[in-house]
Amino acid sequence: MDYNKTAxxxxxxxxxxxxxxxxxxxxxxxxxxxxxxxxxxxxxLKKVSGVLDVxxxxxxxxxxxxxxxxxxxxxxxxxxxxxxxxxESKSTPDGAPRERKKIGAIILDFFVxxxxxxxxxxxxxxxxxxxxxxxxxxxxxxxxGPTYLILTYISGxxxxxxxxxxxxxxxTKLKVNYLVAAAAMSVLLFPDMITLIxxxxxxxxxxxxxxxxxxQVFPSMLGVLFYAFMEKTFFKLSPKPIRVFFVPMxxxxxxxxxxxxxxxPFGFLLGKLxxxxxxxxxxxxxxIAVGILAALLPFMIATGMHKALTPYGISALAATGRExxxxxxxxxxxxxxxxxxxxxxxxxxxxxxxxxxxxxxISALFGISEPALYGVTLQRKRILTSVIISCLIGGLSLGxxxxxxxxxxxxxxxxxxxxxxxxxxxxxxxAIVGLVISYISSFIITMFLWKEEKAVAEQxxxxxxxxxxxxxxxSGEVGINQPVPGKVIPLAxxxxxxxxxxxxxxxxxxxxxxxxxxxxxxxxxxxxxxTQHAIAMETKNGVELLFHIGIDTVKLRGQxxxxxxxxxxxxxxxxxxxxxxxxxxxxxxxxxxxxxxxxNQDKDAVKFADSARKDHxxxxxxxxxxxx
Numbered sequence: 001m002d003y004n005k006t007a008x009x010x011x012x013x014x015x016x017x018x019x020x021x022x023x024x025x026x027x028x029x030x031x032x033x034x035x036x037x038x039x040x041x042x043x044x045l046k047k048v049s050g051v052l053d054v055x056x057x058x059x060x061x062x063x064x065x066x067x068x069x070x071x072x073x074x075x076x077x078x079x080x081x082x083x084x085x086x087x088e089s090k091s092t093p094d095g096a097p098r099e100r101k102k103i104g105a106i107i108l109d110f111f112v113x114x115x116x117x118x119x120x121x122x123x124x125x126x127x128x129x130x131x132x133x134x135x136x137x138x139x140x141x142x143x144x145g146p147t148y149l150i151l152t153y154i155s156g157x158x159x160x161x162x163x164x165x166x167x168x169x170x171x172t173k174l175k176v177n178y179l180v181a182a183a184a185m186s187v188l189l190f191p192d193m194i195t196l197i198x199x200x201x202x203x204x205x206x207x208x209x210x211x212x213x214x215x216q217v218f219p220s221m222l223g224v225l226f227y228a229f230m231e232k233t234f235f236k237l238s239p240k241p242i243r244v245f246f247v248p249m250x251x252x253x254x255x256x257x258x259x260x261x262x263x264x265p266f267g268f269l270l271g272k273l274x275x276x277x278x279x280x281x282x283x284x285x286x287x288i289a290v291g292i293l294a295a296l297l298p299f300m301i302a303t304g305m306h307k308a309l310t311p312y313g314i315s316a317l318a319a320t321g322r323e324x325x326x327x328x329x330x331x332x333x334x335x336x337x338x339x340x341x342x343x344x345x346x347x348x349x350x351x352x353x354x355x356x357x358x359x360x361x362i363s364a365l366f367g368i369s370e371p372a373l374y375g376v377t378l379q380r381k382r383i384l385t386s387v388i389i390s391c392l393i394g395g396l397s398l399g400x401x402x403x404x405x406x407x408x409x410x411x412x413x414x415x416x417x418x419x420x421x422x423x424x425x426x427x428x429x430x431a432i433v434g435l436v437i438s439y440i441s442s443f444i445i446t447m448f449l450w451k452e453e454k455a456v457a458e459q460x461x462x463x464x465x466x467x468x469x470x471x472x473x474x475s476g477e478v479g480i481n482q483p484v485p486g487k488v489i490p491l492a493x494x495x496x497x498x499x500x501x502x503x504x505x506x507x508x509x510x511x512x513x514x515x516x517x518x519x520x521x522x523x524x525x526x527x528x529x530x531t532q533h534a535i536a537m538e539t540k541n542g543v544e545l546l547f548h549i550g551i552d553t554v555k556l557r558g559q560x561x562x563x564x565x566x567x568x569x570x571x572x573x574x575x576x577x578x579x580x581x582x583x584x585x586x587x588x589x590x591x592x593x594x595x596x597x598x599x600n601q602d603k604d605a606v607k608f609a610d611s612a613r614k615d616h617x618x619x620x621x622x623x624x625x626x627x628x
Contacts, residue, residue: 001067006050006597007506010493013048013494015039016554017079017316018170022173024116025072026369028363031116042115044527053374055302063374065359070358108308113173114221115310118165121413123157123606126409126418133406134417159408163213163220163312165187171226180248182228184255185220188213188264209265213317217311218267224261230254271315278312287399294329294395295388298337302375313408322421323406327602331403331431332394332438336387338364339442344376344383348452359566367412386446394438401430477541480621481520481573484594486512489618491595496551499595503547507597508620515582517547519619520572520596529554532561536599537576544599549580551591560584 011017016030019040022033034040037060045054050071055061058259064071090297132151135141158165164182171181187193190521197208212220230251238246282289300306309326316323341361345354353376360372377384404427409415419431483489487510494500494509519537526544527536533553536546549561560581585592597620 001050001070003067003070006048006070007078008599009048009438010045010051010071011078012090013041013045013058014062016074022078022113023072024113025068025073028063028065028068028076028368029055030062030064030068030072031112032062033113033343040140052371053378055374063370063373063576065371071293081113082342100247109303110173111310112307114166114169115415117172118162121158121165123409123415125155126407127415129155129407130409130417131416133420134420137422139418149192149229155407159215159318160191162217162347166217166220167224169309170221171228174224174228175263176228177248178229181227182253184252185223185259187256188219188223188259197260203261206261208260210319211265211268213264213268215314216268216271217314218270219259220263222263223268225340225626226258226263227251227255231563232317249607261355270313272319274312275319278309279316287402288396290325290490291392294332294336294391294398297329297333297391298373298377298384298387301333301369302378311574317334317406317408323408324402326406327405327411327418328398328403328431328434329391329395330433330569332391332398334364334367334369334411335370335435335438336390336442337377338362339390340383340446341372341376343386343443344450345444345517347447347450350452366414367410368535376562380450382450383395383446386442386449389445390442391437391458393441394434398431399435401434402425403434405430415628417612432608443585478521478541478543478622480539480543480545480596480598481518482508482620483511483518483520483577484510484512484549485514486510486594489593494595496595497589499548499597502597505599507595507596511593512549512582515580515585516576517549517576517578517580517594519573519577520545521573523571524566525567525569525571525577526566528565530565531556531558532563532578532624533558533580535563535569537577546595546597546599547577548595548597549592550577550585551593551604553590553592556585556588556590560588 010030011020014020014034015036016039017507019035021035032040037056040060041055042054043277044055045051050062050064050067052065053271055063063558128151130154132141132148136143136148164186167182167185168178171178200210201208211219211575214502231247235243238250247457285292287424294327294338299307313323313326315590317323322617338361341357341364345357348354349540356375358373361370364372378386400452404421404423405411407418409418411418416435417428419428421427489509491502491507491509492500498504499507499509517535521539521543523537523539523543523545525537527534529535531554533550533556534546534548536544538544550556553561555596562579564576564578571577582592
């Protein structure tokens with residue numbers, strides 16, 4: 001996979017960098033918070049090489065799989081997302097105000113943005129804790145010795161200082177100073193403050209509620225929400241010369257007392273109520289709740305809803321030392337997804353599906369189920385049905401056996417020691433039983449329920465053969481004519497860094513003398529942008545060309561541009577593609593320079609011809625396919 005090309009295409013089809021308010025990632029997905037989801041082209045995104053699926057629930061999620069970090073790193077190189085916002089990001093291409101999101105989607109997006117960055121730290125700490133338990137049970141380490149204690153403290157510190165970590169991620173989401181916010185919330189864990197609260201201390205004669213804030217998340221979240229309001233308020237009120245110390249000083253001065261007196265106790269109570277409510281449902285419905293939750297997890301994970309249960313899980317572990325609902329359900333789900341993928345790999349004749357199924361099955365076996373979910377399960381109803389049934393069976397068995405976990409980490413083979421309970425030896429055995437039931441039931445049901453249609457298998461095989469033959473036959477040199485009448489200049493002189501640095505690809509630029517864009521070669525129109533200032537086409541030998549008329553002319557929102565072709569049109573060299581009103585574009589203050597670049601240069605060699613010939617029939621570039 002060309003990570004740079006994939007990143008550029010993803011960024012383009014989500015509406016450009018000015019439409020990205022926030023960008024994050026998890027183990028398999030890019031998570032975008034977009035200014036306007038309507039600017040994103042979901043169907044084109046799904047066609048991008050390396051993209052498994054697109055999910056638009058709460059956050060705009062682009063599913064990549066194991067290469068998500070590489071694509072994320074390339075995206076970060078393309079811009080500081082959310083740091084700047086111009087008029088384009090505030091409205092749609094037709095000038096309408098940007099899309100208003102529903103309150104439920106906003107809340108879910110907030111929870112995902114706060115807790116998703118914490119997953120690596122919590123997962124690492126959780127697995128370390130479970131491994132230490134395993135080593136102590138088999139007497140390979142002395143649980144009273146300093147080595148064991150230090151390693152235990154590494155794991156325990158992550159959850160003990162969770163209020164500070166939550167403060168950082170919450171402040172980052174709210175775009176306020178995360179270090180000052182973390183400093184303000186660190187007071188909740190300051191030893192002298194803990195002693196003062198425990199001794200019945202007060203602030204300005206108002207008593208402080210006795211609360212143990214270690215491992216709590218809601219007090220810190222609420223505190224930072226209030227801090228964000230304070231920071232923005234004092235930033236407006238403060239004289240510029242003293243902002244550097246006045247804003248953080250006043251923000252902490254108000255935030256900390258309000259958190260200690262009101263928001264902290266309320267957040268602590270909120271966590272207890274959430275935990276009590278879920279446990280009430282669990283005790284009311286009984287072990288059936290684990291099965292029901294496991295059966296719902298494919299849909300919850302697909303929409304990101306499972307993140308909303310994170311506060312409950314952490315609160316339950318902090319309060320009781322074990323979690324008996326969500327993590328056992330996740331065990332049934334992960335194992336069911338893995339087994340279903342391996343069953344598909346056994347049955348399918350499609351070599352591509354077999355490869356995806358095997359890799360996805362291994363990932364689910366180690367606690368990452370998204371590749372299986374998006375690459376295999378959700379695309380095929382019978383497989384999804386098999387997974388739901390096996391999740392229900394496995395979840396019911398785990399619930400009936402009363403399996404519980406002692407640490408917060410996604411259940412997998414690597415973290416299976418999370419089910420070791422020194423006070424209940426059978427807990428680990430019961431977890432193994434539940435795993436086996438989930439795995440075997442999923443594999444058998446999928447083997448019997450899902451059957452690849454012969455037509456689909458034959459079509460896939462034929463497609464593979466045609467693709468292979470096509471790739472071998474694509475060769476030869478194609479001449480790229482001058483697309484616009486005018487003066488030819490090198491890309492380095494274009495006043496747009498994306499083009500001048502050739503990050504979009506090699507090519508040429510023309511300072512137009514008239515407002516017509518012509519096809520420089522025979523080919524097919526692949527994209528006509530909504531603002532009609534840019535067009536993409538593919539030549540007969542597979543060269544991908546992008547034409548961009550003017551610098552920042554997207555802000556004209558289609559004014560002064562009139563496309564003469566549509567997506568899918570076959571064109572000949574010299575056919576008129578776009579008419580544009582050159583005088584009005586210049587009058588509006590925009591640079592009219594027109595760029596033509598080869599966007600799949602990684603697969604094609606580009607050499608330049610003599611640019612002295614300035615009419616649109618003159619050949620300026622020769623592109624040779626180098627595919628093997």
